[in-house]
Amino acid sequence: MSAVWKYFLLETPQSKTATCNVCKAVVPRGGSSVATYNTTNLIKHLKKHHTKEHDDFLAMGQKDQSRRKESLLQSFQRQGKLPPDNVKAKGITEKLLNFIVLDDQPLSVVENEGFRGLIEYLQPRYSLPSRRYLSETALPELYNRVSTKLAETLKTVPALSFTTDICTSDVCPMSLISLTVHWIDRDTHGLCCVVLQVKKCRGSHNRATIAATITEMLIHWEIPLEKVHAILRDNASNMKAAMEDMAVSSLGCFAHTLQLVVHEGLISQRSVSDALANSRKIVAHFKHSQLAQLEDMQREMQGAGTTTTPTRLVQDVQTRWNSSFYMIKSLLKQKRPLCAYAADHNLPVTLSANEWGLLEKTVTVLEPFEELTRKISSATSTAADVIPAVTVLQRLLAEENSTDSGIKTMKSTLLQAVRRRFSDIESEPLYAVATLVDARYKDRFFTSGETARRGKALLTQELEKMEQALLRASADEAGTTEAEPAEKVACMEAGPSTGGPPGTMKSSFSSLYDRILKEHDEPAAGTQAVVIQMQMYLKEPTIGEKDSPFQYWANNHGRFPLLSAVAAKFLSAPSTSVESERLFSSASNIVDEKRNRLTAERAEMLIFLKKNLTMFK
Structure with a gap:
């Protein structure tokens, strides 16, 4: 609507004339119908008879024109793409990188048609960055920001403990050595655990290579050897020798040694090892075939109308003794369905009544080891747990029970091994x-x-x-x-001082x-x-x-x-090197079949950010 109508009044919208608010003169609107009426005569009237009002009218017209131009520009900008330095665009790019890091997504996800379509639908004005930009610019910037915050934190800690391990990729010729740092926060007195670095280990895994690689990592983070309280490692001779070459205190992984102890016990008694071998054959049979029939048998024995999901049998991994423990427990839980199944179907082997009894006793003997393994594998376990755990194990294995019949050799071997x-x-x-x-x-x-x-x-x-x-x-x-x-x-x-919770079953x-x-x-x-x-x-x-x-x-x-x-x-020193082993479980999700050409440098950044991003944002 024209600003001139501030100075004129119409009796009706169809009136052929308008009345001036200043001098009350009647001025024709021009044209012969409502469709052709205009404001030319009205503006001329103001210019000729009312100079001040005319100047005000011109000023208001310029403001209206400027506002219209600005509105058109804003409308155009809303339809165009966001510039890379736009706050909204930078925020989306950061969230995109977090998604790639935390969810183990390949950097090439930005080239996937479905993902591009999703982003286009959610924010049409956002331009997805290229894989090269994410790899060469965005990822290093995020890594530098997080690593700087971590380095500043470590400078204030007087003593640090570490865990280390070596992993070789299954999908590419790459060996990585990890260094995880542990310390007690001096303000909260809480235990902190952070992935310090994962570095490519070049050459053979001998004592010199391992010592040199770990030393390089400590130098990179400006951590003097005086601040190294202890390094938890596996029990391999090359690892132990490397720590000696570095002149740092080190401890073998308690969980690895415990694995050796239980393995000795399980193979010491022929009847027990035979029962375990037969158990593996039975579980393997149902893992590869006839699983549905066993599940039907479980449902029949649970009763008609039951909605309980049938229990799956657990296959053990001989390098992890507790998986054998879980396998035996799963078999014992399904003893009745298995016996009923064996009556009508062929199994590779069947367990005798004596073997079932041996398995029950084996579970009883191994129960304390399983409880201890869970305890020392927790994030809060420390080197302080080792001496009490060994003392309790020795006392427990030395006690004679009436149920030891048939497994005395195994129990005695376990005690001697401990x-x-x-x-x-x-x-x-x-x-x-x-x-x-x-x-x-x-x-x-x-x-x-x-x-x-x-x-x-x-x-x-x-x-x-x-x-x-x-x-x-x-x-x-x-x-x-x-x-x-x-x-x-x-x-x-x-x-x-405070004591433990009263009245709890132990x-x-x-x-x-x-x-x-x-x-x-x-x-x-x-x-x-x-x-x-x-x-x-x-x-x-x-x-x-x-x-x-x-x-x-x-x-x-x-x-x-x-x-x-x-x-x-x-208390900053853990009792096991479990944290480094868990780290390589995550690494296997990062360096996989889809990313088998990932460089060691990029893999290190992704693993580091995967573990530390949420702590040092």
């Missing part, structure tokens, strides 16, 4: 000190007074070193060499923890300042087995500052 393979763990400083500073165990699980005394002597040395370090740090902050005496810290009043493995705790004698008194603090801590009751040692130190670091600092160092 004693032989773990004979020196109480003398290992990393295990001994870690056990003492874990408030669930303290000094209660050492098998002799001599090993307990050696452990306390090692802890005393660590406390003295930590005391000197804290005093130096305090003096540096204050700009003086004076600091509060350790006696003041050591003699603070001890408060109550397995045979867990119940022995309580029995061993009750048998322990009180420690002797000490005289040094650090020993006073240690003795106050050791005399307090232990916390419950299910309680968190990290939470204990979060609540008590003010009472025992030296012990808390030592605990943050020693």
Whole structure:
């Protein structure tokens, strides 16, 4: 609508004339009908008789014209593509890269017709970036941003523990060596675990190559060897020798050693190993054929009208003993349907009544090992769990039961294997000190007074070193060499500690923890300042087995500052290298058949971001 109508009035929309609001003059609208009426005469009237109003009219017309042009430009822009530096476009590109990283998608997904159609439908104005841009620009930028944040965090941590492992790809000639870092957060006292790096391992996997590769990774992250508390590795001789060449403390994977122990036990008794071999043949038969008939048999025995899904049999992997345990349990659960099936169908082998009995007893003996394997494979397991676990296993295997008939050789072999393979763990400083500073165990699980005394002597040395370090740090902050005496810290009043949940049912493995705790004698008194603090801590009751040692130190670091600092160092070490093995499970989803030409550098970035992106956004 023209701005001129601000100065004129119509009696009706069809009127041939308009009345001027300023002088009340009647001005013809021009034309002979409503369709041909115009505003030319009205504008001329303002120009001739009302100069000020005419100038105002012209100014308003220019504003209207500018607004119309701007509106047309905005409409055009809405129909065009978003520029790459647009905030919305950059946000979509970031989410796209997150989708590729976190969901193990190939970078070439942006070239897939279906995916392109989906993005076009969701946001027509967004231009999908090319695979080359994602690979050479977006991915390195995201990697650098996340790795910078991680590096800044690690600089503030005084002691770090690591797990490492080597994996060879099945789809391309690439070997990768991993380094996963573990530490205790000094603010939350929680356990942190982050993938530090996955690097291509060139050449043969000998001690020199492994040592050089891990050293390169530590140098890249600016981590001095003094900050390396321990490296968890597998039990291979090349790994152990590489750690010796690097002059760093290392521990063998507890889970790997446990695997060797159980394997010895399972093959020690011919009747048990034969029953296991027959079990594998039966499971393999149903894995390859006749599965539907067994499921029908299960439904018949469950009763008509049941909606329960039939239980599948579990095939074991001989390199993982617990898979054999799960296989036996699945067979025992389906004992009746299997026997009924065997009455009408041919099986490669059948289990006798004696073999079924042996399998039941084998499950009973292996139950504590399975419980322990789950415990040490958890994300919160530490090196402190090893000595108590071995002590409990030895006590449990040494107990004689009436149900041992038929498996005594296996049980005896298991006990001998545990004693032989773990004979020196109480003398290992990393295990001994870690056990003492874990408030669930303290000094209660050492098998002799001599090993307990050696452990306390090692802890005393660590406390003295930590005391000197804290005093130096305090003096540096204050700009003086004076600091509060350790006696003041050591003699603070001890408060109550928490115990485990009351009234809970415990397995045979867990119940022995309580029995061993009750048998322990009180420690002797000490005289040094650090020993006073240690003795106050050791005399307090232990916390419950299910309680968190990290939470204990979060609540008590003010009472025992030296012990808390030592605990943050020693409890950072896990008991197994499971984290590195889990990492390579993810790596197999990244370097797969569709991405068998992926370079080691790109694979490293994708694995690193897959594990760390959500933590360091």
